[in-house]
Amino acid sequence: MEELILELKEGIIDVLxxxxxxxxxxxxxxxxxxxxxxxxxxxxxxLIVLMDKNYGIKLAxxxxxxxxxxxVRVMAEYxxxxxxx
Amino acid sequence: MIYSIGDSIISPLAMTSHGNFEAVLRGESRLxxxxxxxxxxxxxxxxxxxEERLDQAFSALWDCGTAGYTRMEKAAIIAASQAIxxxxxxxxxxxxxxxxxxxxxxVDLLENNPYEPERVYLWRSAxxxxxxxxxxxxxxxxxxxxxxxxxxxxxxANLLRHDGYKYAVVIGAETLSKxxxxxxxxxxxxxxERCKPFDANRCGLNLGEAAAAIVYTIDEDDILLPDNTxxxxxxxxxxxxNHISGPSRTGxxxxxxxxxxxxxxxxxxxxxxxxxxxxxxxxxxxxxVAVNRAGxxxxxxxxxxxxxxxxxxxxxxxxxxxxxxxxxxxxxxxTLGTEQPGTTQSLNVSLQTQPTNGNTFLKLISGFGGSxxxxxxxxxxxxxxxxxxxxxxxxxxxFPQQEKPTISVISECQIxxxxxxxxxxxxxxxGAQCDSWLADIYxxxxxxxxxxxxxxxxxxxxxxxxxxxxxxxxxxxxxxxxDWAVVLMNQASSLDDDRHYQATxxxxxxxxxxxxxxxxxxxxxxxxxxAIRHKIxxxxxxxxxxxxxxxxxxKTMNQCFAANPELTHIICGWVDYDxxxxxxxxxxxxxxxx
Numbered sequence: 001m002e003e004l005i006l007e008l009k010e011g012i013i014d015v016l017x018x019x020x021x022x023x024x025x026x027x028x029x030x031x032x033x034x035x036x037x038x039x040x041x042x043x044x045x046x047l048i049v050l051m052d053k054n055y056g057i058k059l060a061x062x063x064x065x066x067x068x069x070x071x072v073r074v075m076a077e078y079x080x081x082x083x084x085x
Numbered sequence: 086m087i088y089s090i091g092d093s094i095i096s097p098l099a100m101t102s103h104g105n106f107e108a109v110l111r112g113e114s115r116l117x118x119x120x121x122x123x124x125x126x127x128x129x130x131x132x133x134x135x136e137e138r139l140d141q142a143f144s145a146l147w148d149c150g151t152a153g154y155t156r157m158e159k160a161a162i163i164a165a166s167q168a169i170x171x172x173x174x175x176x177x178x179x180x181x182x183x184x185x186x187x188x189x190x191x192v193d194l195l196e197n198n199p200y201e202p203e204r205v206y207l208w209r210s211a212x213x214x215x216x217x218x219x220x221x222x223x224x225x226x227x228x229x230x231x232x233x234x235x236x237x238x239x240x241x242a243n244l245l246r247h248d249g250y251k252y253a254v255v256i257g258a259e260t261l262s263k264x265x266x267x268x269x270x271x272x273x274x275x276x277x278e279r280c281k282p283f284d285a286n287r288c289g290l291n292l293g294e295a296a297a298a299i300v301y302t303i304d305e306d307d308i309l310l311p312d313n314t315x316x317x318x319x320x321x322x323x324x325x326x327n328h329i330s331g332p333s334r335t336g337x338x339x340x341x342x343x344x345x346x347x348x349x350x351x352x353x354x355x356x357x358x359x360x361x362x363x364x365x366x367x368x369x370x371x372x373x374v375a376v377n378r379a380g381x382x383x384x385x386x387x388x389x390x391x392x393x394x395x396x397x398x399x400x401x402x403x404x405x406x407x408x409x410x411x412x413x414x415x416x417x418x419x420t421l422g423t424e425q426p427g428t429t430q431s432l433n434v435s436l437q438t439q440p441t442n443g444n445t446f447l448k449l450i451s452g453f454g455g456s457x458x459x460x461x462x463x464x465x466x467x468x469x470x471x472x473x474x475x476x477x478x479x480x481x482x483x484f485p486q487q488e489k490p491t492i493s494v495i496s497e498c499q500i501x502x503x504x505x506x507x508x509x510x511x512x513x514x515x516g517a518q519c520d521s522w523l524a525d526i527y528x529x530x531x532x533x534x535x536x537x538x539x540x541x542x543x544x545x546x547x548x549x550x551x552x553x554x555x556x557x558x559x560x561x562x563x564x565x566x567x568d569w570a571v572v573l574m575n576q577a578s579s580l581d582d583d584r585h586y587q588a589t590x591x592x593x594x595x596x597x598x599x600x601x602x603x604x605x606x607x608x609x610x611x612x613x614x615x616a617i618r619h620k621i622x623x624x625x626x627x628x629x630x631x632x633x634x635x636x637x638x639x640k641t642m643n644q645c646f647a648a649n650p651e652l653t654h655i656i657c658g659w660v661d662y663d664x665x666x667x668x669x670x671x672x673x674x675x676x677x678x679x
Contacts, residue, residue, distance in 0.1 A: 016601070017539045018535070041330070
């Protein structure tokens with residue numbers, strides 16, 4: 001799980017162009033949206049692409065993403081349970 | 086007075102304005118389910134041209150075959166040709182200007198281009214369309230995302246009022262492609278069934294193809310017009326300064342546009358509001374808020390999207406013409422697809438076709454980049470006194486004919502591939518080991534704005550220049566400023582980012598359309614980014630041209646100040662990024678009275 005969390009943090013920094021951030025800057029238990037990393041709706045859509053591209057998980061809509069993108073840890077748990085690649 | 090002397094709509098429904106109106110009256114639509122339109126893996130619900138019908142109509146105009154023009158160009162030419170014929174003008178004269186409204190033009194050629202390389206540029210399509218009619222002037226492309234069709238009509242009014250043209254041929258044209266549909270799919274914005282504008286159960290928009298054209302002309306206000314002439318009374322554009330893709334929850338920009346076009350006009354004969362009504366959750370909610378805040382919640386509201394889908398750059402032109410067709414037949418069209426209205430604030434959604442005695446309507450439209458526009462249109466009836474208590478001067482408030490204001494340049498910034506020059510002084514020079522020139526500039530000027538790194542190169546270049554223009558200017562950075570505008574232009578529109586997006590959909594094996602890249606495939610997003618960063622709430626516009634003539638920037642800026650007397654400041658300029666080349670020449674202008 002910890003390896004997956006690190007991989008996810010690196011992926012998020014890369015696809016969301018979080019300039020100057022390192023995986024250590026992201027608290028895996030903190031909210032990704034709002035007060036957390038300050039991500040917005042376009043970032044959420046890009047995370048849906050990341051889930052599909054890297055883990056073969058297709059999310060139908062952004063609403064579904066709201067639950068899964070609560071934190072990096074929640075994301076990692078969902079990926080571990082549902083990944084197809 | 087600005088009024089129409091000819092118009093045309095060609096759509097999958099019909100090939101004339103009246104034919105489309107009659108089809109809509111019958112409740113027809115060509116929106117249908119496609120399992121794999123354009124080879125896309127996901128299904129979609131679209132309204133597409135019948136190729137054969139399009140080619141037949143084009144062949145009737147041009148006996149040299151249909152191979153030399155793209156689908157978008159053919160549609161645009163057919164629509165323009167019909168409108169010009171009805172207007173009975175000589176389009177080859179130099180007092181006629183062509184204005185093309187399109188968001189993506191021939192972007193499908195990025196995948197496979199059998200034409201010359203520059204055919205993917207919007208200015209080239211506009212040039213070919215104008216050349217078809219032997220028009221000698223450089224056409225203007227208005228590329229302001231989804232508000233382009235209304236923005237182009239406002240541009241026409243400004244060019245007729247301030248630039249000496251007698252006729253403006255406004256053409257809105259959009260054809261669909263894998264590029265466009267996949268992008269909206271990546272945004273999860275498309276409904277897989279017929280769209281339901283303003284419905285409580287709406288679940289996204291449908292896309293459609295269309296072209297529409299209006300020939301506008303200008304005359305003295307006391308000219309005797311034939312009955313049922315469409316008059317463009319007022320137009321306004323305002324930015325939300327909120328988000329590049331999400332509408333303002335409070336409807337700020339749209340409300341400002343509604344208030345501006347309503348100012349000085351008696352709306353007691355307002356027949357209806359033709360809203361944008363895309364059937365996305367947020368757009369329709371935003372419009373409901375803006376209409377309620379404007380006090381127009383009892384006015385019937387309709388949307389055309391259930392008939393045609395969202396026709397993007399054509400929408401503003403098509404829906405204006407069709408609304409005029411309706412009003413001259415004393416009709417308010419029903420909103421096809423809507424069963425149970427349900428928006429944040431309630432609206433009087435037109436669920437059935439109904440009669441009206443009104444003679445004016447409001448056209449509303451909003452789009453990516455935070456842009457919003459409103460038009461106040463009138464159907465002229467000679468025996469009706471408009472009961473307009475305002476003076477002529479007030480009635481022209483939104484298209485004022487004022488003395489040229491005195492303008493001063495506060496600051497100017499140029500960025501090319503090697504240097505950044507601010508007010509004549511070189512402040513950054515490209516280093517020998519430079520990997521990312523725009524990021525280097527960001528760091529060199531000490532900018533603190535993490536969002537910069539999410540932007541495409543065009544937005545980065547424009548945002549850097551705006552940052553520098555405003556660096557030493559004392560202004561309110563905390564509140565949205567309706568008296569500031571940002572008007573930009575370039576040659577390549579968003580082509581640099583278009584190519585990046587195309588790379589995400591090019592191969593079936595690695596088909597992952599990126600929403601974060603797609604959102605920047607609209608040239609006007611750079612105006613939106615600048616508006617958000619500096620809270621600019623006045624006009625935001627983007628034009629595409631083959632090159633920057635020496636006097637054009639000055640003329641554009643003068644027109645913008647003249648058309649918007651409330652403006653105190655305009656960020657105006659040329660911002661281009663194409664094939665790795667950066668070319669920025671931007672200015673901050675101030676009205677001296679301010």
